[in-house]
Amino acid sequence: MDAGSTRRQLIARWLAIGGAAALLAPPLGGDAALTAPQTDAQVLADAFAVEQLVAFAYARVLASGALSAGARRTVAEVLAQEHEHAAALAALLDQLGTPLPAGPTGVATADKALAADKVSVSLAGLRSQRECLKLLIDVESVAEGTYFVAVSKLRGATALRLSAEIMANEAQHWSALTELRLPGDLASAVPSPFVEGYP
Numbered sequence: 001m002d003a004g005s006t007r008r009q010l011i012a013r014w015l016a017i018g019g020a021a022a023l024l025a026p027p028l029g030g031d032a033a034l035t036a037p038q039t040d041a042q043v044l045a046d047a048f049a050v051e052q053l054v055a056f057a058y059a060r061v062l063a064s065g066a067l068s069a070g071a072r073r074t075v076a077e078v079l080a081q082e083h084e085h086a087a088a089l090a091a092l093l094d095q096l097g098t099p100l101p102a103g104p105t106g107v108a109t110a111d112k113a114l115a116a117d118k119v120s121v122s123l124a125g126l127r128s129q130r131e132c133l134k135l136l137i138d139v140e141s142v143a144e145g146t147y148f149v150a151v152s153k154l155r156g157a158t159a160l161r162l163s164a165e166i167m168a169n170e171a172q173h174w175s176a177l178t179e180l181r182l183p184g185d186l187a188s189a190v191p192s193p194f195v196e197g198y199p
Helices: 003-024 030-034 040-064 069-095 107-116 129-153 157-181
Strands: none
Touching: 040 069, 040 107, 040 129, 040 157, 069 129, 069 157, 107 129, 129 157
């Protein structure tokens, strides 16, 4: 079997797992279950909004002054990659003729959005490196969950490939941040071969 065939089989298996997970998800409440499926543009716009929230959180952590020099370097590198994600999504949304959603306007709106996504640490009072890293790990879980859901909804090959690539990168971020928070604990930093985040 050639490398191309193996890759296609792995992708097909991965997509099947994502589709099965979507089918097994709990039903939406009320009229939400009756709404039309989202278009690729809507799914990507949602992902772009999350990327803006993620970048806002990273910038806030960097501004807190609570990180060691090494942690600051890692967080700055991850933030640069988050900006690349947003730029790639923005380019694809532009091709689809979709306006970009606005990002958080301040700490209060960002905290409200994060709380809605199960993130309990506030951006307003980051005092320690441990607290900052916990926040960013949770934020990465939100990003992973966004793309986990996206890959079950997207239909276009370009959008699907981009979302899968970003999801994998978000999982790398999660692992790097967890290793920073728990140095040497690789079992915690790479807990599972499967990534769901907070879907």
